[in-house]
Amino acid sequence: MSRRKKTINVMLVVAMLAVLITFVTPIGSQTVQAASGAFVKGINMNGNAVTVDGNQWVSYSTALSSGFSTTAGKTYNNSITWVPATDSGTNTMLNTVIYQSGGSFTMNQTLANGSYDVYFYLTENYKDNYRSEDIKLEGTTVATGVGKLTKNTWAKYGPYKVTVSDGSLSMDFVRVSGDPQIAGLAIFESGTGGGSSEGLVAFPGAEGYGKNTTGGRGGAVYEVTNLNSSGTGSFGAAISASGPRTIVFRVSGTITGNYDIKNGDITIAGQTAPGDGITIKGRLSINADNIIIRHIRVRNDPVANPDGDALGGRFHKNIIIDHVSASWSTDEVLSLYHNDYTTVQWSLIAEALPKGTTDDHRFGAIWGNNYGTWHHNLIADNASRNPRWASGSGYNDYRNNVLYNWQYQSSYGGEAQQVGDSRFTFSTINMVANYYKPGPATEAAVARRIVEPTARSTDDKGSWYVSGNYVEGYPDVTADNWKGVDGSDYIKLSTPWNAMPINQQSPQDAYTAVLDKSGASLKRDKVDVDIIDGVRNGTGKYGNNGIISNPSDVGGWPTLNSAPAPVDSDHDGMPDNWETAHNLNPNNASDRNNKDAVGYTMLELYLSSLSN
Template sequence: MEIKAVVITAVLLCTKAWAQLPAFPGASGFGAAASGGRGGEVYHVTNLQDSGYGTFRDAVSKPDRTIVFDTCGIITINDKIKASPRLTIAGQTAPGDGIVIYGNGVSFASNTIVRYLRFRGSSSMPRGACTVVADDLEDIIFDHVSIQWGRWDNLHLKNSSRVTFQHCLIGESIDPQRFGALFEGPTNVTVHHCLWIDNQSRNPKAKAGIEYINNVVYNWGVNGLVGGHSAENHYQDVINNYFIAGPQSTDKFIGMFSGTDHVYHTGNFADLNKNGKLDGRLVIDTDFVSATATLLPQPTHKAPIKVKVQDASSAYTEVCKQAGASLRRDGVDTRIISYLKSLGTTGEIFRTDSAAGGLVPLKTAAALADTDKDGIPDKWERVMKLNEKDPTDANKKNAEGYTNIERYFNELLLN
């Protein structure tokens, strides 16, 4: 009985350790323990069509999948895509300049990992549509994702919990609203090292329980970061962010807070002079008090996997390098980052995606050979001492709890 008890205890300890395993090395915040499609089917996206076998739409149509890309380019979708739960979407596996999902929105479900993809709406999608929707779910992380050209908001997050957006680019929302994001009632949300750029307002609208750390907000129109300003109580930890005015910005980098917005803030800077230099001043209590927020002496939120916090100037440098699908930035994101680097002298809040210049062609390349179709290219299998003719070894776990295919994903970003 004692031996059995020891075995059970060991199993429980391992289970608990894996439950808190980061989705990938470097994942942090409330959504960082999402396991996605770990251990499930490996699905290859092989073409750029809107529907049918081998398409992105088909890839996300069933749960428990790890999705890799054997193709690169622009996937134009006519209708909204609704993704299933328990997915890992590894955009970093795409050859060439990667993938753009263009033309309409994508909604996600619980326990999902999304990395290194570009989601762009268009003026042709419905008036009230958002480019990315993450409503009514738990445990999701978006890492190095570009989200643009939403008609109502670029991003919508409602009644969800344990969510992380890290190193994302959320910008260039278009008519009729041209808003960045509406966070409507979610709790335990982490947004860190993201770029919010060329949105009229809502960067985001934080009607939420949120830790907002090391973000850069650039060239807002009417308002920068917006409070919940509702009858419900909301709690926002605003830490070491940089607010940088652009050509169309007002001085309202903080706006529309109310007494029900309970804010802890520290280490934030605002650069409002549009002089091409990063020389902002420290954000002080009166900036939030004038927006009628209720100030707190201590932060409210404590994510189990903490964000490594930088000072605001270092965060600006990090965001310039990393925000969006930055493994290989395409022409759209490169243009947008150039606005940010101008530090106040360039940037525009466009009304349509065509006014922004529209899509830019992506450089293409062939996928690496993968004999057993397990998602790990043959040359990587040899490096990792796996069998390139045995598809079952992709889902074998190491001592940490990562599968071999996850090891490939993670090491791919180091090369």
């Protein structure tokens, strides 16, 4: 056989093996392929929380209480400076391992159904080429004979692509020789669909775990040209379309109907409405991934929907809600829970209504998403659930929010386990630097309350960090926030879980900023103006000290005046004069998706210019 033919045959064998087992050469000899999606979870086996490759990994003990399990029966700690040299966080992680003496072991991690990239970190601390193992994901072998390392070296294997369809990722480490072990596990979204775009935020000012949502970036433009509930040029038609898309408004006013976002990769750009803006008289439901919603109002119609949220969704990922005003629900005003990678920021959640023909309910929100950020929101004039934390909330960071005039309950919930659903097995919640202002409807017994965690049993308690919150009128609670945490159904954390940071303010500064900017604040309608005035002045103008029973109590849906839309000859979402000023062609719709040096499309730059 010629040398050339032999080389070609070897290349074919290598290519076939790559298809069969998706094996990537470990770091140290060649570069490991980078994961293309958002970071989901990292576990430091037998170790403490640590930062690896810029991502915050959880400790082994936290992992074991948050959906991870293993049959590995042994643990070991080292104090080695590993080769090849790496950063201190990774080196620390590599020094703690779990293993099985003389046998195989399994690991399982609860995950939302979807596609993932999985990496494993292995070390050798005993002798050259001592241990070797095969790896299976979901019962399929993805790597064979990994781990034959020289003493005091390490390797990172992956990404191995896997699809989870039953809410849990199974991992098998099958002994070939020695004692199979693992130092670290990292899981990322596979990045095969819409969602996070690491490093490029959804828009300037997007923060938290939903900040990398891409929405309709790079897609089509749908113009809303009328206030009809359906048909050509309607909001309903734009919502029902598929594919990446941005919805822009050529009209202001109130749109009546219940709308369900079933097709993701969408940006709803309410800031484009000329005049007084857009109100949805009805419901808006999120039933898809990769959603950006900005600068609209959603005010439920209790006659059409006697038992429903104004805005909400479950079981999805990559969602950011920004500068939205929601009210008049007959279930909760804004409920977003059991999702992944979400942010609700600078929004106004107020004036919940009773359910159906009853005189109770009037609930603000159910929140709790795994890796959920909630910041700079105003929650006002709701009887309870301000918010209620979902059972099995996951990791949530709640800070710089303002709560006003709760009636008989501020915040509660946060049980560890969602009954009957093994996907949601823990709640870990930071409540930091929020502002609590009791109002005229607030009952005296709960005026000092920050939160009342609940649990169904002793092993159903969530973990809570509560610090730096300001409770107006209660300096003792402000000085020691745990005096405002009622009951005993919680695990008290002495330090917060290491959440993605936001531009945090003091509670007092956040109070001022939230009242100035929250909700659909580019042009506030009468409803929001009255709510904000009530908070500023400590009053409850309508209903029973601010707790209302019907939209008519506050005057109903205000008239929203429209204005002429700017000329947009090519219907690409950008006005002609803006395109000309930015060296674009007003007659070439495709230039909306040209990108700047950072990566934003021209359309995104225009949309951001409207809301800065």
